[in-house]
Amino acid sequence: xxxxxxxxxxxxxxxxxxxxxxxxxxxGFAIFDYFRTYNGIPFRQELYLQRFINSAKLMGLEVPITIxxxxxxxxxxxxxxxxxxxxxxxxxxxxxxxDSITPGIPNLAVMCEPLPAEVPARFAxxxxxxxxxxxxxxxxxxxxxxxxxxxxxxxxxxxxxFDVLYHHQGEVSELSRSNFFxxxxxxxxxxxxxILFGITRRTTLELAGKHFRVEERPLLLEEVWSADEAFxxxxxxxxxxxxxxxxxxxNKGVVGRRTQLLQNEFDRFAGLIG
Amino acid sequence: xxxxxxxxxxxxxxxxxxxxxxxxxxxGFAIFDYFRTYNGIPFRQELYLQRFINSAKLMGLEVPITIxxxxxxxxxxxxxxxxxxxxxxxxxxxxxxxDSITPGIPNLAVMCEPLPAEVPARFAxxxxxxxxxxxxxxxxxxxxxxxxxxxxxxxxxxxxxFDVLYHHQGEVSELSRSNFFxxxxxxxxxxxxxILFGITRRTTLELAGKHFRVEERPLLLEEVWSADEAFxxxxxxxxxxxxxxxxxxxNKGVVGRRTQLLQNEFDRFAGLIG
Numbered sequence: 001x002x003x004x005x006x007x008x009x010x011x012x013x014x015x016x017x018x019x020x021x022x023x024x025x026x027x028g029f030a031i032f033d034y035f036r037t038y039n040g041i042p043f044r045q046e047l048y049l050q051r052f053i054n055s056a057k058l059m060g061l062e063v064p065i066t067i068x069x070x071x072x073x074x075x076x077x078x079x080x081x082x083x084x085x086x087x088x089x090x091x092x093x094x095x096x097x098x099d100s101i102t103p104g105i106p107n108l109a110v111m112c113e114p115l116p117a118e119v120p121a122r123f124a125x126x127x128x129x130x131x132x133x134x135x136x137x138x139x140x141x142x143x144x145x146x147x148x149x150x151x152x153x154x155x156x157x158x159x160x161x162f163d164v165l166y167h168h169q170g171e172v173s174e175l176s177r178s179n180f181f182x183x184x185x186x187x188x189x190x191x192x193x194x195i196l197f198g199i200t201r202r203t204t205l206e207l208a209g210k211h212f213r214v215e216e217r218p219l220l221l222e223e224v225w226s227a228d229e230a231f232x233x234x235x236x237x238x239x240x241x242x243x244x245x246x247x248x249x250x251n252k253g254v255v256g257r258r259t260q261l262l263q264n265e266f267d268r269f270a271g272l273i274g
Numbered sequence: 275x276x277x278x279x280x281x282x283x284x285x286x287x288x289x290x291x292x293x294x295x296x297x298x299x300x301x302g303f304a305i306f307d308y309f310r311t312y313n314g315i316p317f318r319q320e321l322y323l324q325r326f327i328n329s330a331k332l333m334g335l336e337v338p339i340t341i342x343x344x345x346x347x348x349x350x351x352x353x354x355x356x357x358x359x360x361x362x363x364x365x366x367x368x369x370x371x372x373d374s375i376t377p378g379i380p381n382l383a384v385m386c387e388p389l390p391a392e393v394p395a396r397f398a399x400x401x402x403x404x405x406x407x408x409x410x411x412x413x414x415x416x417x418x419x420x421x422x423x424x425x426x427x428x429x430x431x432x433x434x435x436f437d438v439l440y441h442h443q444g445e446v447s448e449l450s451r452s453n454f455f456x457x458x459x460x461x462x463x464x465x466x467x468x469i470l471f472g473i474t475r476r477t478t479l480e481l482a483g484k485h486f487r488v489e490e491r492p493l494l495l496e497e498v499w500s501a502d503e504a505f506x507x508x509x510x511x512x513x514x515x516x517x518x519x520x521x522x523x524x525n526k527g528v529v530g531r532r533t534q535l536l537q538n539e540f541d542r543f544a545g546l547i548g
Binding site: 004006013014016017018019020021022023024025026027028029030032059060089091093094099100101102103109111113116137138143144145146147148149150151153154177 | 278280287288290291292293294295296297298299300301302303304306333334363365367368373374375376377383385387390411412417418419420421422423424425427428
C-alpha cells in the first residue's frame with residue numbers, strides 16, 4: 001500500500017484528499033517535483049528538493065517546512081510504503097481559497113509511488129517521437145500545467161510514438177516531461193531556454209564533460225534533422241535514445257555509440273552497473 | 275451553508291473532496307464554468323452549460339450527463355443552499371489517474387456559491403487596470419489555468435488597479451477573467467481571437483447592435499491608448515467601465531455615456547431595472 005504525507009499527517013494515499021476549493025484544483029495554481037530511488041536510495045534528493053523549494057518561491061508560495069524536514073517526510077512515506085525502490089511526488093498548491101482566486105495557506109503533499117515499469121527495448125533500441133509547436137508557460141517552474149501533452153496523447157499514440165518534442169518559431173525546447181539533446185559529431189548540444197532544468201539533464205552534462213564538447217544554447221529544429229544522434233533525459237527515462245523524430249530517422253534509426261556511452265556513464269553513476 | 279454535487283451525490287461543499295490523484299490537481303487538466311442568478315433565476319443558463327459541454331469536448335473529456343441533467347443538479351444545489359441569489363461553479367477534471375498522466379473517468383462537481391459582494395463605485399466610477407504581455411494557452415477553452423493572474427496579483431495591487439489586460443505582440447486579447455471593449459466614436463470594438471467567448475460579451479454585443487456600429491476584430495494596444503471609452507464584461511463584472519489603463523486616462527478618467535447606455539441596457543436585460 002502506498003502512503004503519503006498531507007499537511008502534517010501520514011496516511012494511505014488512497015485515503016488522502018483535498019477539498020474542492022483548493023487553488024491547485026480550481027485554478028491550476030500548484031507546483032510539484034518528482035524523484036526516485038536507485039538501489040533503495042533517493043537519487044540526488046537534495047537537488048530535487050532545492051528545485052521544489054525554488055519553484056515554490058517563484059510562484060510566491062511559502063513552503064511550510066525545511067529541506068531537512070522534507071527529507072524526513074520522504075524517508076517516512078518510503079518506509080511506510082514498504083517498497084525498496086520507489087518514486088516520490090511532492091505537491092504544493094495555492095491552498096484553500098476563500099474567493100476562488102486568492103491563495104490561502106499552501107497544501108503540501110508528499111506521495112510515495114511505485115516506479116513505472118521499465119521497457120528495456122526503449123533503452124536498447126531507442127524511441128520514436130513527434131514534434132509539436134508549443135511554448136510552455138513558465139517552463140522553468142515545475143508547475144502542474146501539462147494540458148498540452150494530455151491533449152496530444154491521441155496524436156502521439158496514432159503516430160506510434162512515445163513522446164513529443166516541443167518547438168516554437170523554429171526553436172526547440174524540450175519533450176513533454178524530459179530534456180532533449182543531440183550530437184553533431186563529438187559535440188553534445190542541448191537547449192538552455194524555455195525548459196525545466198532537469199536533474200538528469202544536469203547529471204548527464206556533468207558526465208558528458210569528460211568525453212565531449214558540450215554546448216548549452218538555443219537549438220534550431222533545422223539542426224535536429226541533421227543530428228548524428230539524439231536522446232532525452234528524465235527521472236524515469238534516464239538517458240533514452242531517440243531514433244526517429246516525425247518522419248526523420250536519426251542515425252539511420254540505430255542507437256549511436258556516443259549515446260550508449262552516456263547511458264553507461266549514467267547507469268554507473270546511479271549505481272545500476274558496477 | 276453551501277451545497278454541491280459531486281459525482282452523483284449532494285453534500286455540503288465543505289465536506290466534498292477529491293483524491294490526490296485527480297488529474298485536475300496533479301496535471302492542471304480540468305475545465306470549469308461559472309454563472310449566476312438575477313432575481314433568483316440563473317441567467318442565460320443554457321448558454322453557460324453549452325459552453326461547459328463544449329470546453330469538455332475540446333479537452334476530450336466526456337461529460338457524464340446531459341444539459342437537462344446539469345440543469346436539474348444546478349436547481350438542486352441552489353435549493354439546498356437556501357440562497358435567493360447565488361453563483362454556480364461547474365468543474366470537470368480528467369478524473370483519477372492510474373499513472374499520473376492518463377485521464378480516468380472525469381470527476382464532475384457543481385457548487386453553489388454566494389455571489390461576491392458588489393462594490394457600487396466600480397460600476398459608477400469605473401476601474402483602473404494594468405497591462406501585461408501574456409497569451410493564454412487555448413484561451414477559447416475554459417480551463418482552470420489561471421497561474422498568470424495569481425502571479426500578477428501583487429503587481430495589480432501595488433498599482434492600485436483592479437485587474438490586468440493581456441496583450442501579445444501588440445495585440446490585445448482580454449482581461450484576466452473578462453472580455454474587453456473600446457469605443458472609437460460610436461463604433462464598439464472588441465477582440466475576436468485568443469479570448470474566452472463570454473456570455474456577458476455576447477449579451478452586450480446583442481444589446482449594442484441596436485445603438486452602435488460593432489466590430490469584432492483584432493485590436494491593437496496602440497488603438498487602446500486613443501480609445502474614447504473602454505469597458506470590460508463578465509459574469510460578475512457585468513458591464514464595468516475602465517477609466518485608466520496603466521498611466522493612460524480613458525475619457526479623462528470619467529465613465530463615458532456610451533458605456534453607461536450599455537450598462538443600463540444590460541441591467542434592464544438582466545431584470546435589475548425596470
